[in-house]
Amino acid sequence: xxxxxxxxxxxxxxxxxxxFGGCERLPKTLVPFVIPPENYALGESLWYxxxxxxxxxxxxxxxxxxxxxxxxxxxxxxxxxxxxKLCARGQAGLQALYHPExxxxxxxxxxxxxxxxxxxxxxxxxxxxxxTGLSSVRAEAPTALLMLTDPMRGHRNLVSARFMKAFGxxxxxxxxxxxxxxxxxxxEAVYGVRDLPEHDLAGTRYLLSFSGDFxxxxxxxxxxGHAYGRMRAARPTVRGKFVHFGxxxxxxxxxxxxxxxxxxxxxxxAALGIAHVMVREKLTPAAAAAGRLWNAGLKEFTPxxxxxxxxxPAADIEAVAREFGSNQPGLAMAGDAAASCTNGVFNxxxxxxxxxxxxxxxxxxxxxxxxxxxxxxxxxxxxxxxxPAAESGYPALRDAVERMGKxxxxxxxxxxxxxxxxxxxxxxxxxxxxLKVPTIVSFASFLDExxxxxxxxxxxPTYLEEWGDxxxxxxxGGEAITLGQPVVAPFRDTRxxxxxxxxxxxxxxxxxxxxxxxxxxxxxxxxxxxGMGIDLEESHKNGGIxxxxxxxxxxxxxxxxxxxxxxxxAAFAGDPARYPLVLHVxxxxxxxxxxxxxxxxxxxxxxxxxxxxWRNWVEVGPKTAAALGLSDGDGVTVSSxxxxxxxxxxxxxxxxxxxxxxxxxQGHSRYGKYAADRGGNPYALLPASVESATxxxxxxxxRVSLVKTRMKGALVRTVHPEGQWxxxxxx
Amino acid sequence: MKRRxxxxxxxxxxxxxxxxxxxxxxxxNTPTVGESEAGKGRLMQWIRVVRYFRKEEHDETRAIFVxxxxxxxxxxxxxxxxxxxxxxxxxxxxVNAMVYNRCIxxxxxxxxxxxxxxxxxWWDYKREKPLDEQLNPDLTVRSRGVMEKCSYCIxxxxxxxxxxxxxxxxxRDGEVLPACAQTCPPGAIRFGDLDDPESAVSRxxxxxxxxxxxxxxxxxxxxxxLKKMRAPGR
Numbered sequence: 001x002x003x004x005x006x007x008x009x010x011x012x013x014x015x016x017x018x019x020f021g022g023c024e025r026l027p028k029t030l031v032p033f034v035i036p037p038e039n040y041a042l043g044e045s046l047w048y049x050x051x052x053x054x055x056x057x058x059x060x061x062x063x064x065x066x067x068x069x070x071x072x073x074x075x076x077x078x079x080x081x082x083x084x085k086l087c088a089r090g091q092a093g094l095q096a097l098y099h100p101e102x103x104x105x106x107x108x109x110x111x112x113x114x115x116x117x118x119x120x121x122x123x124x125x126x127x128x129x130x131x132t133g134l135s136s137v138r139a140e141a142p143t144a145l146l147m148l149t150d151p152m153r154g155h156r157n158l159v160s161a162r163f164m165k166a167f168g169x170x171x172x173x174x175x176x177x178x179x180x181x182x183x184x185x186x187x188e189a190v191y192g193v194r195d196l197p198e199h200d201l202a203g204t205r206y207l208l209s210f211s212g213d214f215x216x217x218x219x220x221x222x223x224x225g226h227a228y229g230r231m232r233a234a235r236p237t238v239r240g241k242f243v244h245f246g247x248x249x250x251x252x253x254x255x256x257x258x259x260x261x262x263x264x265x266x267x268x269x270a271a272l273g274i275a276h277v278m279v280r281e282k283l284t285p286a287a288a289a290a291g292r293l294w295n296a297g298l299k300e301f302t303p304x305x306x307x308x309x310x311x312x313p314a315a316d317i318e319a320v321a322r323e324f325g326s327n328q329p330g331l332a333m334a335g336d337a338a339a340s341c342t343n344g345v346f347n348x349x350x351x352x353x354x355x356x357x358x359x360x361x362x363x364x365x366x367x368x369x370x371x372x373x374x375x376x377x378x379x380x381x382x383x384x385x386x387x388p389a390a391e392s393g394y395p396a397l398r399d400a401v402e403r404m405g406k407x408x409x410x411x412x413x414x415x416x417x418x419x420x421x422x423x424x425x426x427x428x429x430x431x432x433x434x435l436k437v438p439t440i441v442s443f444a445s446f447l448d449e450x451x452x453x454x455x456x457x458x459x460x461p462t463y464l465e466e467w468g469d470x471x472x473x474x475x476x477g478g479e480a481i482t483l484g485q486p487v488v489a490p491f492r493d494t495r496x497x498x499x500x501x502x503x504x505x506x507x508x509x510x511x512x513x514x515x516x517x518x519x520x521x522x523x524x525x526x527x528x529x530x531g532m533g534i535d536l537e538e539s540h541k542n543g544g545i546x547x548x549x550x551x552x553x554x555x556x557x558x559x560x561x562x563x564x565x566x567x568x569x570a571a572f573a574g575d576p577a578r579y580p581l582v583l584h585v586x587x588x589x590x591x592x593x594x595x596x597x598x599x600x601x602x603x604x605x606x607x608x609x610x611x612x613x614w615r616n617w618v619e620v621g622p623k624t625a626a627a628l629g630l631s632d633g634d635g636v637t638v639s640s641x642x643x644x645x646x647x648x649x650x651x652x653x654x655x656x657x658x659x660x661x662x663x664x665x666q667g668h669s670r671y672g673k674y675a676a677d678r679g680g681n682p683y684a685l686l687p688a689s690v691e692s693a694t695x696x697x698x699x700x701x702x703r704v705s706l707v708k709t710r711m712k713g714a715l716v717r718t719v720h721p722e723g724q725w726x727x728x729x730x731x
Numbered sequence: 732m733k734r735r736x737x738x739x740x741x742x743x744x745x746x747x748x749x750x751x752x753x754x755x756x757x758x759x760n761t762p763t764v765g766e767s768e769a770g771k772g773r774l775m776q777w778i779r780v781v782r783y784f785r786k787e788e789h790d791e792t793r794a795i796f797v798x799x800x801x802x803x804x805x806x807x808x809x810x811x812x813x814x815x816x817x818x819x820x821x822x823x824x825x826v827n828a829m830v831y832n833r834c835i836x837x838x839x840x841x842x843x844x845x846x847x848x849x850x851x852x853w854w855d856y857k858r859e860k861p862l863d864e865q866l867n868p869d870l871t872v873r874s875r876g877v878m879e880k881c882s883y884c885i886x887x888x889x890x891x892x893x894x895x896x897x898x899x900x901x902x903r904d905g906e907v908l909p910a911c912a913q914t915c916p917p918g919a920i921r922f923g924d925l926d927d928p929e930s931a932v933s934r935x936x937x938x939x940x941x942x943x944x945x946x947x948x949x950x951x952x953x954x955x956x957l958k959k960m961r962a963p964g965r
Contacts, residue, residue: 067868072758075914085916085918087914225750228746254782258962258965320965601756604776611782716766718779
């Protein structure tokens with residue numbers, strides 16, 4: 001046995017590795033001391049606070065910098081959104097920074113357009129090409145410039161908006177496949193506020209979720225993960241109860257006390273069934289409103305009717321309604337699967353109605369609508385550019401695709417992680433249309449399906465190497481402005497998009513130069529925040545400006561007079577005889593909408609439910625599988641009227657029958673070697689249909705068939721499907 | 732400064748998100764092995780989130796997540812079978828530690844571990860440049876033929892001890908956190924010193940929900956679990 005001294009000596013060997021961390025030799029060739037000299041100690045590190053941009057939640061991070069290299073990302077404990085916590089995707093940001101396939105030099109097309117063949121060119125030449133293009137478009141037809149990005153926030157967005165405005169083109173499109181259009185519209189209809197609310201999950205006693213996979217994906221998974229822990233355990237005598245309705249037992253649903261499977265797109269009917277019982281049994285403080293709702297038609301939506309529609313037992317709906325009505329404050333939340341049906345706004349409005357009936361708007365443990373931009377009053381109309389509505393941008397994007405096809409654009413500027421060539425339904429023919437734009441310039445760190453169509457690719461720094469600011473869309477009541485700073489010196493020869501736009505505006509002169517009057521993006525940020533009377537040095541140390549006091553929550557104007565949402569059925573494309581199953585797609589908890597697929601850590605992170613790695617799969621329930629003659633691990637061809645792909649079957653014991661579910665994110669064709677050959681792309685199965693009220697993409701709107709197919713290999717899972725790991729065996 | 736480090740995992744809070752796995756991989760220089768090696772059961776992650784499906788009342792299937800790091804058993808089955816004392820019990824910290832350059836790769840320890848938490852370097856897993864720039868300088872990169880496993884982030888324990896020593900004070904509760912506990916969004920993983928009666932883990936040890944994995948084997952794990960709860964009614 002070793003004593004403490006001996007142990008420290010062995011540890012000292014690792015410090016030796018630390019001292020020579022910058023050497024070319026791999027540490028494995030180093031023979032560690034068993035007994036190192038006394039004076040070896042662990043190396044000191046520096047920690048820099050910044051903002052995570054692996055998903056749109058906007059968590060605060062602190063990054064460990066050791067000898068000029070970023071070593072580890074942690075959550076920023078001061079940040080109100082994530083409170084020192086971080087998810088797997090946030091942890092994996094380091095691999096994006098040090099990715100072998102990161103672009104380090106500008107690329108110029110070196111082959112046929114769309115071939116993805118490039119050669120490296122120096123920055124001077126790249127900027128000259130960009131300026132030649134911009135100047136000629138500017139001189140001849142400024143409206144022929146298109147800017148297609150992912151949703152940006154903070155001053156990045158302000159710079160882009162000002163650039164396009166001064167340039168003279170209105171065609172600025174931000175595409176987010178998981179935009180919150182239906183939430184915004186439903187909130188406007190129910191509460192009279194077109195904004196994302198604050199859900200006080202930590203303070204609630206009863207949480208009703210309708211396909212809300214808020215713990216794994218969605219608006220702010222780490223915020224909700226932390227709040228969920230507090231809801232369960234932070235109060236000495238209350239353990240908040242959690243009931244989940246949804247088509248499949250997702251990771252979030254697995255945390256619920258009760259999971260009630262419902263048919264896809266019927267979440268709204270389940271909510272109305274609950275509302276019916278609450279009003280019938282006088283379990284609501286809003287008696288007058290309840291009476292009006294009852295007469296407006298709520299009396300038709302009995303739990304029995306809801307049970308028939310959804311497939312959940314009427315007795316359960318009734319029991320849940322009684323519990324929800326009598327355990328207040330409660331909270332009703334809905335998620336992506338309820339929102340992205342053709343009847344998304346109905347589903348979400350019906351869920352919103354439950355919060356109104358329970359009287360939880362603007363109360364602790366309920367929902368509220370804070371003004372998250374209160375600190376930016378001096379910005380005037382430009383303030384909302386810092387936190388634009390979290391919309392999908394789908395109508396504008398479809399319009400842009402149509403214009404591209406007609407040759408209306410002469411130049412396109414692309415940027416962002418949402419990768420439209422991968423995430424749009426193939427029937428839109430985005431790729432074909434984009435290639436009709438004569439000049440395509442991308443700002444990117446990686447080549448993906450979209451950027452590889454470009455004529456010119458300008459390499460950008462990752463979020464760990466650039467300046468920035470952010471206002472999170474949820475998780476704070478207006479008390480948080482996050483500041484980003486480079487945590488390491490730029491690792492490649494890159495320039496950030498706002499920097500390039502500012503330089504381009506200067507060269508264009510005239511109104512563009514006047515609109516972007518800074519020397520660099522950093523100067524833009526510094527001036528903006530210095531103007532607000534903030535100690536920048538201190539704020540960068542903290543990772544942002546956290547006043548600690550949230551504004552008084554805005555009450556909802558329509559609170560007193562709720563209207564009954566107009567019931568609407570979800571529509572599914574495809575003949576039920578030919579395509580017997582409804583397709584449910586969900587963003588992968590590791591790969592998100594597909595942006596994480598090039599990071600080996602995320603590829604090798606087992607899925608929470610299927611426990612599969614490196615590949616996608618299709619989930620069906622045991623009865624459905626038996627009817628189709630399928631068993632676990634079989635290869636199948638999944639066909640919708642719009643496309644088909646092959647995948648392995650995962651028998652999911654808790655999924656609504658008649659449903660086939662697939663995670664999104666895999667199936668890349670041009671996103672580097674780690675993402676290649678990982679199964680088909682489920683986005684390619686989807687129709688171009690839209691949610692009927694908002695025209696946002698309706699992902700849950702097609703049927704599919706599964707046909708057994710011989711496939712090579714197998715689905716790799718960490719938990720054996722035969723159940724060698726019995727829970728009883730570990731007790 | 733003797734310590735009895737212990738981990739308490741509250742299964743009622745664990746959502747199964749896998750943040751702990753990614754954090755551990757980032758902290759401990761764990762290689763990725765690729766699909767075909769993973770198919771042979773050779774994933775190198777030091778903590779795994781095992782998902783169990785269980786039929787419960789109302790004939791409902793529930794998924795239960797059991798985050799499984801090394802149990803750091805007081806009576807560790809892995810230690811007694813190592814012919815070269817590569818895995819040993821650290822008396823100061825009460826952790827089950829490894830000396831990598833003693834390991835000769837018999838894999839007896841992995842074979843004797845009832846929790847299957849030990850992983851073996853079947854190959855020299857290459858990190859393509861510049862992914863190796865991320866490697867944590869506080870600990871080594873293990874080479875082929877060496878067994879490895881969760882160390883309770885021993886490098887962080889050491890750093891915590893050094894800091895406390897240089898400031899002339901005892902280690903505070905919650906000051907030393909393994910990567911998994913630090914990142915866990917719902918706070919399901921707690922870590923601390925059982926010899927300190929005031930520490931969070933000492934208090935959690937009194938919870939009636941407490942159990943240890945395969946307690947009947949008598950391995951006396953330092954990693955303790957709190958059972959998942961389920962609210963009554965619908």
